[in-house]
Amino acid sequence: MNTRSLYFRLILWYSGLVIVVLLAFAAYTYEGVRGRLYGEMERTLARRAQQIADNVLIHEGSEPDQEIARQIREVYSPAANNRFIRILKSDGSLLYVSQKPKDGSFDPLTVPLPSPHASAQRMETLPSGVTLLMVDLPVTVAGKGFRIEMGAPTREMQTALHGLLVTLLFGLPIVVVTVSAGGYVLVRRSLKPVEDIRATAEQITFGNLSNRLPVAATGDELEHLSVTLNQMLERLESAYQQVSRFSADASHELRTPLTIMRGELESVVQREAGLTEELRGRIGSVLEEAERLSHIAESLFTISRLDAGEARIEHVTFDLVDLIKTTAEQMSLMAEEKSISVVIKAEQALSVDGDPARLKQVIVNLLDNAIKYTPRGGSITVALSKAVHKAVLAIADTGIGIAPEALPHIFERFYRADKVRSREQGGAGLGLSIVRSICQAHGGTVEIESAENKGTICRVLLPLAEGEG
Numbered sequence: 001m002n003t004r005s006l007y008f009r010l011i012l013w014y015s016g017l018v019i020v021v022l023l024a025f026a027a028y029t030y031e032g033v034r035g036r037l038y039g040e041m042e043r044t045l046a047r048r049a050q051q052i053a054d055n056v057l058i059h060e061g062s063e064p065d066q067e068i069a070r071q072i073r074e075v076y077s078p079a080a081n082n083r084f085i086r087i088l089k090s091d092g093s094l095l096y097v098s099q100k101p102k103d104g105s106f107d108p109l110t111v112p113l114p115s116p117h118a119s120a121q122r123m124e125t126l127p128s129g130v131t132l133l134m135v136d137l138p139v140t141v142a143g144k145g146f147r148i149e150m151g152a153p154t155r156e157m158q159t160a161l162h163g164l165l166v167t168l169l170f171g172l173p174i175v176v177v178t179v180s181a182g183g184y185v186l187v188r189r190s191l192k193p194v195e196d197i198r199a200t201a202e203q204i205t206f207g208n209l210s211n212r213l214p215v216a217a218t219g220d221e222l223e224h225l226s227v228t229l230n231q232m233l234e235r236l237e238s239a240y241q242q243v244s245r246f247s248a249d250a251s252h253e254l255r256t257p258l259t260i261m262r263g264e265l266e267s268v269v270q271r272e273a274g275l276t277e278e279l280r281g282r283i284g285s286v287l288e289e290a291e292r293l294s295h296i297a298e299s300l301f302t303i304s305r306l307d308a309g310e311a312r313i314e315h316v317t318f319d320l321v322d323l324i325k326t327t328a329e330q331m332s333l334m335a336e337e338k339s340i341s342v343v344i345k346a347e348q349a350l351s352v353d354g355d356p357a358r359l360k361q362v363i364v365n366l367l368d369n370a371i372k373y374t375p376r377g378g379s380i381t382v383a384l385s386k387a388v389h390k391a392v393l394a395i396a397d398t399g400i401g402i403a404p405e406a407l408p409h410i411f412e413r414f415y416r417a418d419k420v421r422s423r424e425q426g427g428a429g430l431g432l433s434i435v436r437s438i439c440q441a442h443g444g445t446v447e448i449e450s451a452e453n454k455g456t457i458c459r460v461l462l463p464l465a466e467g468e469g
Contacts, residue, residue: 007187014183019176026168033164037157038133042121045135045150048076048083053139057087057146060095069096083152084108084132090145105153106130114149123154130155193222197229205440209237258294262287314355317465320391321346321384323356327363328382331371338376342367346384350391351465354442359462362438362446365431366395366458373456374399386464390444393460402450410448411436435460 056071072078078085078098082105087095098108106126114122114136124132132151139146193216200213212233215226265287269280324346335342352359370380378398385392402410409415413433432446439446443463450456 006191007184010187011180011184014187015176015180018179018183022172022175026172030161030164030168034157034161037160038154041133041152041154041157042135045083045133045152046137049135049137049148049150050139052076052085052087052148053137053141053146057139057141057144057148060141060144060146065095072096072098083150084111084134085151086111086149088113088147088149090147095146101153105155106132111149111151114147124151131158133157193218193226197226201229204233209233209240258290258297262290262294265290314357315353316356317351317353318356320350320352320359320393320462321348323360324363324382324384324393327360328367331364331367334368334371335380338371338374338378340371340374340377341379343379343381344383345381348384348386350384350386351467352391352442352462353465354462358438359442362435362460363393363395365435366460369431370395370397370399370456370458373397387461389464390461391464393462394457396455396457398455401452401454401456402448403452407448407450411446 052072056068056075059071060068072085076083076085079101082101082103083098084101084106085096085098086108087097089095100107106128110126110128111124111132114134118136120136122134122136124134126132131154133154134149134151137148137150139148193214196216197213200211204211212230213226215230216222265283269275269283269287275283325344328342328344332342367380367382374380374397380398381394381396383394383396385394406415411432413430432448436446439460439462445461447459447461448456449459
């Protein structure tokens with residue numbers, strides 16, 4: 001999991017907050033229950049002590065101590081209720097002490113006497129390990145002072161608290177996991193509009209700049225972001241269309257004067273017999289440059305029309321193998337001049353739906369590059385295979401290759417990895433741009449792998465005709 005992702009950080013903060021809140025709630029619950037249990041027991045013991053003072057000790061002096069003990073045993077049953085009762089007179093003498101409780105959990109005689117400054121409520125841990133919650137109530141009855149001690153074992157309360165603690169310890173992780181899972185789902189649902197925007201933006205290219213991002217009608221910053229990005233796309237589309245129109249118009253306007261220039265120069269060379277060799281050479285150089293400019297203008301015009309979707313693309317079903325073999329045979333003379341062998345591995349017929357003339361232009365450009373940049377005696381392999389709903393045309397050469405830093409820019413217009421080399425070979429840096437535009441117009445893609453001094457592999461992926469996949 002990517003710990004730097006927004007998903008992870010939101011879920012982490014959410015889960016952390018939930019854990020802190022639940023721990024605080026658990027501590028509050030535990031302490032609250034504990035306080036209520038002990039507080040209620042203290043109030044019960046104090047109430048019983050006051051009842052003994054009001055109902056039993058009022059007869060002290062008029063009745064023997066044995067009668068008072070009997071009344072306490074019969075009315076309050078300390079042994080049966082596992083309670084401790086001890087009554088001291090003002091002089092410190094013992095008036096009454098309860099018997100052993102029914103469960104025998106403690107011996108009342110082992111309960112130490114309270115100190116003069118003992119608190120009204122205290123805990124006493126006996127030698128048997130039992131802890132008593134003690135309430136010490138000084139009272140004055142009929143002018144006589146008494147000290148009534150009431151006690152109860154804390155075992156049942158501790159058992160209840162232990163059960164609550166176990167429940168909290170085992171329940172909290174389950175709650176945390178459940179809440180975290182719910183938080184994960186909530187975060188994913190909350191960020192789904194962002195993912196939709198990202199997925200749509202990833203599909204937008206110069207070929208479909210008219211597409212727009214989905215706008216979530218949330219009325220918050222997310223909706224404002226989508227609207228702002230769509231406005232930016234509108235500006236980009238407008239700017240791109242202006243640049244495309246300028247390129248198309250400029251290349252279109254250049255073709256006519258260049259054609260006239262070439263015609264006039266060729267006419268001068270043919271008509272004027274008295275031209276010197278030096279002048280003929282200069283005119284020839286100008287004709288070569290005019291030819292190169294015409295080629296550049298024509299390429300720019302083609303790319304602009306393809307990018308704008310204005311170029312006429314015929315869609316017919318044809319066998320790509322026949323087109324590859326025919327085109328390779330037509331270019332074999334260029335390869336033979338450099339003693340380059342061309343091997344074709346395309347035996348199985350594969351039908352595609354597209355414009356044969358445009359796709360032939362793709363094959364010609366790729367083969368032309370392979371022949372140009374493959375040293376004498378090298379080899380070129382043209383292979384056609386079938387992938388999932390795709391025809392894969394791979395042209396591999398043993399040429400000089402392309403530097404790694406140049407690969408990301410290889411499809412840019414007028415980009416040449418080696419400007420001197422490319423100019424000497426007659427390239428203008430537009431061939432691969434045309435290849436990519438034609439492939440995109442057919443719903444395909446083009447990829448290039450290369451290593452310096454090892455060779456280059458160009459792969460063209462085109463959708464198969466219906467029924468071929």
